[in-house]
Amino acid sequence: MPTTTALPASPVSPPPSLPDARGRFGRFGGAFVPEILQPVLADVREAWEAAKADPEFQAEYRRLLRDYVGRPTPLTRCDRLTERLGGATIYAKREDLCHTGAHKINNAIGQVLLARRMGKERIIAETGAGQHGVATATACALFGIECVVYMGSEDIERQNLNVKRMRLLGAEVRPATSGSQTLKDATNEAFRDWVSNPTTTYYIIGSAIGPHPYPAMVRDLHRVIGEETRAQLKEQTGSETPDAVVACVGGGSNAIGIFAPYVGDADVRLVGVEASGEGLDGRHAATLSKGEPAVFHGTMTYLLQDADGQVEIAHSISAGLDYPGVGPEHAYLKDAGRVEYRTATDAEALDAVRLLSETEGIIPALETAHAIAVLESLAREIGAGGTLVFNCSGRGDKDMATISAHLFDDDSARLGASAAQPTEAG
Structure with missing residues (x-):
């Protein structure tokens, strides 16, 4: 009979050695915020340290991951994708099967418990x-x-289905109308709100970004992804360690979650994939490839900047990757040479959506598709007999309007033109 992988003993322990007491990952990280938020952040840090050590908090969090989120999520061997691409055997860690359709719920549940x-x-x-x-x-x-x-x-327009879901769940959705009107600007507005309401309000940062303790807290709440992967690989292959682990990187939460339990395994290649949009010489969101160190949204990290040091507008076909910064731990791992960071364009991501959908019957989010886009080259580098895991961080329901506009509408136009051509009688 098939076996069921249990949740790891504790999804938020043992903590890695970084960050240090100041929240620094080498030269990155820290807490660069207005004075009014310093005591608020101190309270969050103190509460988080106490929660991690509290068996009751841990037990409630683990129960919710199991009974509400639906963990552990499966590790799916992708036989047809492997056959199509050649090379290493490919596995998908199925965060798209979490309640709400992506890995984000792991972090949200943990931080709402902390806020309460x-x-x-x-x-x-x-x-x-x-x-x-x-x-x-x-x-x-x-x-x-x-x-x-x-x-x-802009994101409200292209992700309207998720806006309707939030409103149905009772949330108020407030538009950010400044700048590029995307994730960067939404984050700016959230920080302004927090500064205005520091005592009554808790800010749940959604990625491994922001001032200390958020990057480490988000990582620790998502490390269950990698811990489960280790246990499931052991069941399926006899080894906890694959040849490589791949994940998309915007702010970097899904990637750091699956990478964290493997950082100490020097023989496991860790590969993050950023959005190169229309190309690295055009509009893109490849922060680690093209950015420079700077303080942004409360932390020292890599940032896309123009010649005058102003924040550049990031672009990606995926609304979750068009962020001009990146989590400070990713910045550290890049400089340390522990993680390889590659890029995928909008066109490559769309091709990857079609590839996974047609070979495995899994429609990935456009964010996830960036990780899928590098699988062919990486699988061939590793070779037959090797093992490659990618984090299927979210499902593509939310992106169907964008996917359809770029794939199906073009197909329909071509089909229509073909149908209009005269045919030879026969």
């Missing part, structure tokens, strides 16, 4: 693709807490 523990009356969040907003609205509905989600006006 701290006695906060109101939750705010930022969202790009909408999955973190949906996950936060879901967790707030579960516990009956007021929820406000900031979202860029």
Whole structure:
């Protein structure tokens, strides 16, 4: 009979050695925020350290991951994809099968539990693709807490399904109308709200970004992804360690979650994939490839900047990857040479959506598709007999309007033109 992998003993322990006491990952990280938020962040740090050591908190979190989120998520061997691409055997870690359709719920549930523990009356969040907003609205509905989600006006248009989901769950969705009207601007608005309401409000940051303790806290809440992967690989292959682990990187939460339990395994290649949009010489969101160190949204990290040091507008076909910064731990891992960071264009991501859909019957999110886009080259580098895991971080329901506009509408136009051509009688 098939076996069922249990949840790891504790999804948020043991903590890695970084960050240090100041929240630094080498030269990156820290907490660069207005003075009014310093005591608020100190309270969050103190509450999080206490929660990690509290068996009751841990037990409730693990119960919710199992009974509400639906963990452990499967590790699916992708036989037809492997055959199509050649080379290493490919496995998908199925975070798309979490409740709400993406990995974001792991973090949202944990932080809402923490906010409730701290006695906060109101939750705010930022969202790009909408999955973190949906996950936060879901967790707030579960516990009956007021929820406000900031979202860029452009993202509201292209992720309208998720906006409707958030509103149905009882959240207020507030548009960010400045700048590029995307994730960066939604984050700016959320920080402004937090500064105005520091005592009653808890800010759930949705990725491994922001001031200390958020990058490490988000990592620790998502490391269950990698811990499960190790146990499931052991069951299926006899070894906990694959040849490589791949994940898309915007802010970087899904990637750091699956990478964290493997960082100490020097023989496991870790590969993050950024969005190169229309190309690295055009509009893109390849922060680690093209950015420079700077302070952004409360942390020292890599940032896309123009010649005058101003924040550049990031672009990606995926609303969750068009962020000009990146989590400070990713910045550290890049400089340390522990993680390889590659890029995939909009066109390559769309091709990857079609590839996984046709070979495995899994429609991935456009964010996830960036990781899928590098599988062919990586699988061939590793070779037959090797093992390759990619984090299937979200499902593509939310992106169907964008996918359809680029794939099906073009197909329909070609089919229509073909049908209009005269045919030879026969």
